[in-house]
Amino acid sequence: MAKLITVFGATGQQGGSVIRAILQDDTLSKEFKIRGITRDILKPAAQVLLKQGVELISADMNSKESLIKAIQGSYSVFLVTTPAWGVAGSDAELVHGKNVADVAKEAGVQHLIFSSLLDVTKESGGRLKHVPHFDHKAHVEQYIRSIGIPATFVLPGYFMTNYTSFGMLRKGDDGVYTLAYPVGKDAQFPLVDIASDLGKYVAAALRNPSESLGTQLFAAADYYTPARILAEFEEVTGKKTRFVQVDSETYKSFIPGPMGEEMLENHLFIESPGYYKGQSLKDSHDFLERFGFQSTTWKAYLKENKSLF
Numbered sequence: 001m002a003k004l005i006t007v008f009g010a011t012g013q014q015g016g017s018v019i020r021a022i023l024q025d026d027t028l029s030k031e032f033k034i035r036g037i038t039r040d041i042l043k044p045a046a047q048v049l050l051k052q053g054v055e056l057i058s059a060d061m062n063s064k065e066s067l068i069k070a071i072q073g074s075y076s077v078f079l080v081t082t083p084a085w086g087v088a089g090s091d092a093e094l095v096h097g098k099n100v101a102d103v104a105k106e107a108g109v110q111h112l113i114f115s116s117l118l119d120v121t122k123e124s125g126g127r128l129k130h131v132p133h134f135d136h137k138a139h140v141e142q143y144i145r146s147i148g149i150p151a152t153f154v155l156p157g158y159f160m161t162n163y164t165s166f167g168m169l170r171k172g173d174d175g176v177y178t179l180a181y182p183v184g185k186d187a188q189f190p191l192v193d194i195a196s197d198l199g200k201y202v203a204a205a206l207r208n209p210s211e212s213l214g215t216q217l218f219a220a221a222d223y224y225t226p227a228r229i230l231a232e233f234e235e236v237t238g239k240k241t242r243f244v245q246v247d248s249e250t251y252k253s254f255i256p257g258p259m260g261e262e263m264l265e266n267h268l269f270i271e272s273p274g275y276y277k278g279q280s281l282k283d284s285h286d287f288l289e290r291f292g293f294q295s296t297t298w299k300a301y302l303k304e305n306k307s308l309f
C-alpha cells in the first residue's frame with residue numbers, strides 16, 4: 001500500500017514544487033500518495049491540485065487541533081513555514097513550526113522534511129540580531145532535532161524570483177537595469193529557482209532517507225556574486241545593467257517598516273559570514289545528481305523568464 005506524504009504550503013512555491021517533483025518521479029509517484037494542506041480548499045491553486053489527484057485537507061498551523069486531522073496517517077511530512085512579514089516581534093513562524101513538529105511526533109511520522117535556514121544571530125556572533133525569518137527556522141530545526149523526529153533539513157538558497165517578483169533588478173529611466181545592494185560586488189549569493197528545484201532536493205531525500213536523515217541539504221545552483229548575476233543577465237537578455245553598492249541607511253529607506261532592518265541584516269549576513277557560512281554546495285549537488293536531478297542555473301532561469309524583464 002502507498003505511504004502518505006503530507007505537504008504543507010501545497011498552494012505555494014515550495015510545497016507546489018515538492019508535489020510536482022513527486023508526481024513526476026516514477027518511483028515516488030508509486031510509493032506515495034499526496035495530501036496537500038491549505039487554509040482555503042476553494043482557492044484556484046488548491047483546485048488545480050485536486051484535479052491532479054492530490055487529497056486536500058484544510059488546516060491552519062496556528063491551530064494544533066486542525067493539524068491532528070491534517071497529519072494523521074502520514075509516513076512523511078514536508079513542512080515550510082512563513083513569517084508574519086512586517087509584524088514586529090511576531091513569533092508566528094516559530095509557533096507554527098513547533099505546532100507541526102509536536103503533532104508529527106505524536107502521530108509517529110517517520111520522516112519530516114523541514115525547509116530550514118541558519119541562525120543569523122548565533123552565526124554572526126550577535127552582530128546581526130534582526131533576521132527572525134532565518135532565526136525562527138533555525139530554532140524550529142533545533143526543536144525538531146530535540147524531540148527526536150526522524151528529519152531532513154533542506155535550506156533553500158536566495159530565490160531567483162527575488163529579481164522578478166520583488167523587482168530587485170529595476171529598469172531605470174535610462175533603460176539600464178540597476179541592482180542596488182548594501183554589500184560589495186563580490187558577496188556570494190547561493191541562487192535557487194525555488195519553484196523548479198526545491199522539490200528535487202526533497203525528492204532525493206525521500207528516495208534515500210537513510211542517507212538524508214539528520215543532514216542539511218543546501219538547495220542552490222551555485223554561489224553567484226552580484227557581478228556574475230549582472231554579467232549573465234546581460235548575456236542572456238542583451239540588456240544593460242549597473243551595480244550600485246548603497247550604505248545601510250539608503251538601503252533601509254527602500255523598504256518601509258521593520259522589514260527594512262531585517263532585509264538589511266539579511267544581506268549583511270550573506271556578505272559575512274555567508275548565507276551558508278561559506279560551506280560548499282558539492283555534497284548537496286552530488287546527492288541530487290545521484291537521483292538523476294539537476295539544479296537550474298541562473299542563465300537557464302533567465303532564458304525561461306526573459307519576458308518578465
Ligand SMILES: NC(=O)c1ccc[n+]([C@@H]2O[C@H](COP(=O)([O-])OP(=O)(O)OC[C@H]3O[C@@H](n4cnc5c(N)ncnc54)[C@H](OP(=O)(O)O)[C@@H]3O)[C@@H](O)[C@H]2O)c1
Nearest residue numbers: 009010011012013014038039060061081082156157158159
Ligand atoms: N525569498 C527568498 O530568497 C527566500 C530564501 C529562503 C527561504 N525563504 C522562505 O521561504 C518561505 C516562503 O516559501 P514559499 O515561497 O513557498 O511561500 P508561498 O509561495 O508564499 O506559500 C506560502 C504557503 O504557506 C501556506 N501557509 C501560510 N500560512 C499558513 C498557516 N497559518 N497555516 C497553513 N498554511 C499556511 C500557504 O497556504 P494557503 O494560503 O493556501 O493556506 C501557502 O501555500 C518564507 O518562510 C521565506 O522566509 C525565502
